[in-house]
Amino acid sequence: MALEKQNQRVSARVPQQVYEILAQAAEVTGSTLNQFLVQSAYEKAQKVIEHSHFIIMSKKSSKKFFDTLENPPDPNQKLVNAVRAYDGLADEAEN
Secondary structure (H helix, E strand, O other), rough: OOOOOOOOOOOOOOOOHHHHHHHHHHHOOOHHHHHHHHHHHHHHHHHHHHHHHOOOOOHHHHHHHHHHHHOOOOOOHHHHHHHHHHHHHHHHHOO
């Protein structure tokens, strides 16, 4: 049985100027460069993932969306057919 690694390695090559800025920021925060990089990347990753779960709409779009929820249109023929087909499948599954 293969052992699972508890920690994974991440490395990156950066220009000297970027390295110096990162090292300075790590020093200011009282952490090692590695700790600073991991914490900063982790925080950024959390924000990116969190932001990806939001739906951003304009005022016009959101108004139309909520108006449609409150006053849904009558079902069109495609929806009626889809519901009939679904009901037929449900009836077959019960038998």
